[in-house]
Amino acid sequence: MKTKTLVLFKSPLGAPVKVIKQIFTAFKGRPVKRVSFVTGLHGDELEGLVLCHRLIQALRQLKQTQPEAFLGDIHIYPAANPSAVNSATRLWPFYSEDMNRTFGQGSGDSVPVQVSRALFEDLKAHSDLAVDIHSSNKHLLELPQIRIIENFAGTLVPLAEQTCADLIWVHPMAGLFESTLGYNLNLAKIPTLVIETGICLRIHPEFGDQLFHGMMHWLNHIGVLAIRNTPAKYIKAPRIIYPNQVALAMARQSGLFVGQARLGSQVKQGDPLGQMLNPMTGEVLEEVVSPGTGLLFTLRQLPLVYAGGLLARVALDREPEP
């Protein structure tokens, strides 16, 4: 394993701000493919840090015991936004800049944008495929899933099918994606899978296990590694869902949401998901029920909700009637 410092800025107090990547090169000759894993664009999304740790640990061991298994290059960027990771904040502190809204041409010259630019150029120069790992914000808990903008579905869905995630969610393009790393890499013809898993500021070891084995399985599938040791219990075909297969439960009123369903469970339309409470009066404002029959893949964790806020998402077993 080689360590490379990608970006190095001196902070006002003299300490360096550096983005580091770990490199595992092919055993011999030209790599069949070059794959990059990026996480920590949002400094409070820690599931990706654990996944990168697991990958680095396993690949280091593999390098020692079975170096010929490396047919391609693997680049791992465990903390793309180190200032935010050190502060455990979503945004780059001091600038309050969302680093995953700074990609693409013409975004300025601020320090976060300069780091984004350097990261993007390095990824472009050293990747044939990439994986960008995120957790949800502080409001929602997510099952491990791959999110794909429909413009790129033709290339990405076959790749994502080998990741052992629970879901592949193909969704429409929207303006907010234009400045993200995943969209811009895909636009630059570097197929990039965006993982969303868990919730910020917390770690779910079971999701980490699933995605770690999923990523190793995927690296085998795409020919970057030549090993076959994915435990059978982790090998699964993700469910592929399209926009009309996602049913949303939204808060009709503001209040305190107390969930009673389990993320990842199969729910029927009308099954109870939780209650919306008025903490001041003791009233139950609303019995929140499942908006459809299927897999509960998103569930609200931050209880304080304003009317219109998302409470749950269900991947429908059947497409609704038109």
Added chain:
Amino acid sequence: MKKEFFSTQTPLGETLSLYKNFWEGPELSETLAIVSGLHGDRLNGLMAASRLSRFLGDIAQGREPDFKITGNIQIFPVVNLPALSEGNAAWSYDNLDADRAFPGLEEGDLTETLCHAVLQQTAQSDYGIILQTAEPHYTDAPHIKMISANLKSLARNLDLRVTREIAEFPALTLQLIKQWHALGMASFILSAGTPGVVDPSQSDILFESVLNFMLVTGFLSHTHRKGHKRELDFYPAKNECTLLTKHSGMFLPKSKVGNWLNVDQTVGEVVDLYSGEVLETVTAREAGFLVTLRVHPLVHEQEPVAVLLTRKNKRRFWPFS
């Protein structure tokens, strides 16, 4: 006059409402939308919007008898109300920059629904003006920003000399001005001053600028005052020169925004935080108008500390151009 256009409840059951002030002109009049408070810490715009509301209210009440309202005018003083209540740029509940959340959502998180409501309320307008200050840690000389160079003639009505083209970048799609632009509205941002600070002289400039616009564009009439079209210095985005530090430390400005700087003129110094030793003198690489200057002293290496608008291909627009 004052009208609630959005209302919800907090989780504790308190009412949270957004209001606009509006004045109607004669039938078939054009509509002007003025928005401030997209961020909870951009206070000069808020102050100017408040003054405009009082002034228009006085006209409507007959306390300014020489003026007459001759168009439809809507003022939205606050968009991100929770952030303003906290004294932050964004609301800590979602950390969402409201000016990166347009077009918003009809049903969604609160900041998104606030943005959606404001866009819906303003979408039928013919003109839009957003009142702002510089980004956090910077100060701006009063100036106009606009997406389309085609609006130069109209920008003269704003009575500010310096006009800056907004460079296209992906996240611009999420900003109110871009949404307005896509709807075909003639849209401008007026920026002056520093976040978190009310500077009466800067908010006066914003107030006078909008007042002149309303007079020249026909939203107001006056018995003898007509407003005027001002000569305009238009600076394309490609003419902007950003000055970066070489060293980290404390940046101490030695210039003021609004000044014209010559090549090699000192903009500021970077000093070592511990020794006080001067590490670097930041100078103007090119001659230009100093539109933006760093006010927070702590800087990284390669930190932008100033923006100069340079004369390369600069065009001056006068009414006959």
